[in-house]
Amino acid sequence: MSLGLPSRLPASPAIGDLIRRPAPTFSFEFMPPKTREAEQLLWRTIRELEPLRPDFVSITYGAGGTTRDTTVDVTERVATETTLLPMAHLTAVNHSIAELRNVIGRLAGAGIRNVLAVRGDPPGDPTGEWVRHPQGVLYAEDLVRLLREAGDFSVGVAAFPYKHPRSADIESDTRNFISKCRAGADFAITQMFFEADDYLRLRDRVGAAGCDTPIVPGVMPVLRMATIARSAQLSGAPFPPALLARFERIADDEAGVRKLGIELCSEMCRKLLDEGVPGIHFITMNRSPATREVWQQLAGAPAAPAAAA
Template identity: 45%
Template sequence: MTNNNNDSERLSRREDHSKIGVSFEFFPPKTAEAEVSLWASIGKLLPLAPRFVSVTYGAGGSTRERTHQTVTRLVRETETPPAAHLTCVAATREEIDDVARAYWEAGVRHIVALRGDPPAGIGAHYEPHPGGYAYSNDLVAGLKDIAGFEVSVAAYPEKHPESPSIDADIDALKAKVDAGADRAITQFFFDNDTYERYVERVRKAGIEIPIVPGIVPVHSFKAVSNFASRAGASVPAWLAQRFDGLEDDPATRQLVASAVAAEQVLDLVDRGITDFHFYTMNRADLVYAICHLLGLRPKVEEAA
């Protein structure tokens, strides 16, 4: 992956964007109003032909039913393949296997397999459930035994906050790959050099599956900063500076957020990256704009 500053050779400025692939992450709605907003966002983004859309799973499996409802509706009402998040927490193997089989029967063929956060949320001490899958590599192996699921897993360019080192974290990723993982999606990051160095270390460790960068548009700098501090993702000083003084200026904040995300994604394209996973926060505006800059356009139905 090489960053080339010659505008005539910049990949992001070429006319052929056919190799660009995107996927979108949503979380299940808690209220009727939130559900309307979610499906409006889905309706805006699905015409861009994402490779899949994923639906998250709350801490301790707290959104299990809502996740299932959202994913199965995607199967019924759209042509876009959905991916259901599934975690190890707060359930026995039998219970998790039952959920996986129900997804398969509903037509879901893709699972995002995660260890998951304890019921108390990020930062609480994790304890494997007695009789459950202890870690995500165990869950990956279990899913592969149940059916021919495509399985995505998490990767951490700055290491998981509970991991003792980046080497130990990469060992954990390798265990997931050895168990059958097909793809890794990264925690969000803002320094592309960090991602590039991570991918280089992963490849040196013999891991060859795609390492798809996870991108989060900064709708709210305060909210993203708080989540980043809990998730082990760093927030560069330059990023804080760009949002400084915009707390009460949503219009300018939106413009800055668009510029920041576009700068990051287009730089990754120039480094040879062609696949992106967007953490949408159930909002379509910034993600749609970034995808437009990537060259993606809504597919137009041809007349019969």
């Protein structure tokens, strides 16, 4: 099936091609806003980060498809009102194939050719049982195939440095990831992690299994102790004990926690770049200061003062 993509679509760069260039890409992730105040914050953040000229930005999709229309709207607006190259997330939760094709058609109609296909978390409880929509798809690889059948999309998928929480073990998780790649994924972006070796082990085991799909690390600095408390939900694994001990020693010093988080994230990114990663994807939580500080430390530029997250 083809949705008849606009003729201008091929002129939009394919993120899969950008990631395979010799130089690493730098990109940002944003979340669709749920309130008017959140919308204002999002667009202020986008305008503050736009001058850094990232290679692309991604717009996430709410659990259970709760921000489906907002995701498409924000992606369209980024494409038409900024200089940024947007990528829309697309999840399968609570969506029939017909509904998914409708979303894909909207993206195609807006000239969006870059999509990150993820199965998604159940609404309400990300760790709860995943239930397939009666007329939906079961796995992310099915969503990849649906996008491939629909037109000229550059498709990314998620990767998990530890393993997906629902995978039985590392071996089956690796097989599942490679199945997504062979279904037509051009690249992958990881869930956040906090130690470079976690990413490197993922890259090594995928490569050893004969898969050369580029995997971009997704990173986010720890800015407050609450982030550590939520790390299992955010990253799918407990926070590294050695790093936890360092943060716990200064837990009552909010500024110190923030400073240490940015320093550790910057150090990890430098190590990853030295190891030849294809890019760095910054999870911004719709705020710019911390992302700009890490970016500037990597670039060797003096960091601008930033009091907020």
